């Protein structure tokens with residue numbers, strides 16, 4: 001990556017709004033994501049986090065604003081101006097999306113190896129031996145024993161399924177990964193392990209990530225920058241350490257004060 005490319009945002013969100021009929025999902029949201037940067041979107045349930053994530057990842061049509069992505073060739077395109085084929089290609093190659101519920105991001109009835117291999121085939125890999133080798137390597141990276149490669153995720157625990165979903169997303173070396181509460185459905189002990197693993201992979205691969213979480217400890221551990229939402233609007237944003245150690249907005253102060261001491 002050249003110095004010039006690092007200086008340029010990968011994703012620019014301008015005045016984004018989404019209405020569900022008369023109800024506001026989110027409104028007036030502006031932020032940017034730079035290469036290799038982890039941005040956390042936090043806020044209580046119903047504050048608009050999932051709406052925002054789905055709009056910026058092209059999964060949900062917005063009602064207002066712009067979402068501009070810098071493509072690999074350097075062209076800046078609003079994601080709603082892409083053709084359906086271009087959008088699908090982006091979603092399979094340049095982007096990842098990690099769902100809270102792994103069943104939404106996996107094919108539960110095909111093997112773990114095929115779940116990972118499928119993404120490789122989508123970027124043009126055709127050699128069966130190499131696909132299986134790479135899938136096996138990735139299972140190792142997410143701490144799934146190689147002997148489980150032919151098992152279906154149906155037979156996996158929640159934590160294993162989530163790790164498999166992460167491998168499936170990262171195997172193509174995406175530039176930008178969206179995550180919606182990736183540790184939300186897991187036991188606390190399993191969460192901690194998964195967070196460690198995620199942090200390592202994100203750093204090793206230099207991924208840009210937009211992660212939605214209601215858990216400020218997750219934001220603290222993974223993100224450099226943070227956006228705090230309330231009632232669909234951004235009430236505060238800044239460097240994660242600054243926001244958590246010196247929250248300016250009363251709502252952020254309340255959120256921070258409600259974290260149990262650890």
Ligand SMILES: Nc1ncnc2c1ncn2[C@@H]1O[C@H](COP(=O)(O)OP(=O)(O)O)[C@@H](O)[C@H]1O
Pocket residue numbers: 020023024025026043044045046047048049050051052
């Ligand atoms: N499909 C939908 N139809 C109508 N209202 C919705 C829909 N999805 C979300 N909302 C509303 O939009 C607001 C933001 O919801 P959401 O984005 O799911 O918040 P969060 O992810 O922070 O819990 C809430 O008031 C919610 O009730």
Ligand SMILES: [Mg+2]
Pocket residue numbers: 049050051
């Ligand atoms: Mg949500």
